[in-house]
Amino acid sequence: MVDTKWERIVEVLRCVRCDAEEVRLCGKGVQCGRCGVVFPIEDDVLDVRGDAGDRAVTRAQRWFESALGSRGYAWARRTLSYAITGRSFDGEVEALLAHLPIPSHALVVDIACGPGNFTTAYARRNPETLFVGLDLSTAMLRCARAEAERSDLENVAWIAGDAQNLPFRRSSLLAVSSVGGFHMLPDLSKALSEIARTTKPGAAVAGGAFARIRSRLAPLQSALATPAGLNPIDFDALGHTLCELGFEDYGSDGRRPVFQYFWAKKCDPRPWSAQRKTN
Ligand SMILES: C[S@@+](CC[C@H](N)C(=O)[O-])C[C@H]1O[C@@H](n2cnc3c(N)ncnc32)[C@H](O)[C@@H]1O
């Protein structure tokens, strides 16, 4: 499975350095046929981050790159998120999957996957589908890999990369998830453009993030978030941007105002009969 897994993944990869689609598996990882750069695969994690760019820049990103930050997060996530979202972890997964149809035998990407909690939960429920968790932090991906191994999951793979410069080809993905990552990005609009670029017509996108508070507590939220480099999301603006980028059926909700979920579908201009054949 390991080899065939990377063979499948390489079919949808592009070079993040020169944008070429001629990339292939080589002894050490994945090599670009145009600029020649080799992106290593080590311990089953493909690393497409460069030395200079595509690295942690904010305090929060650097915290998640540390062993303490990643392990602490993996350990505390369920309890913290229950307190923040009012949902159990399984409840979150089911709520997201209600808006994220997972095509069988497809390749689905979980952006900012962290310790792979959602990636592995999706993979357990959909053994025929290959799930790729992408995160900036290799410390997080180590936790993700360990969890996949403990659960004997073979339909998952991990990429160390940047949500703002996705290593996937244009129109290559049918479903994308991203929970807990959007508020961490210095340039969310870039990441949204990347999701729009890489998704096929009819593709589903769903996720969740910290929401910008509109109440009297707004100054407190920005006093806490700004120094860490966190940008809580304006979910109305997110809907507008996704609409401008060619998505429709946008929705968002959450039991508590501080953390919200969202979903949308990439517009599919093709006739219904053609949509049925390829999706
Ligand atoms: C709060 S964790 C969310 C993990 C998981 N998806 C969850 O909901 O529990 C946020 C993750 O975003 C990742 N992250 C931050 N900036 C990123 C970027 N530019 N590209 C990819 N991942 C990023 C961090 O490394 C961290 O693992």
Ligand SMILES: [Zn+2]
């Ligand atoms: Zn290249």
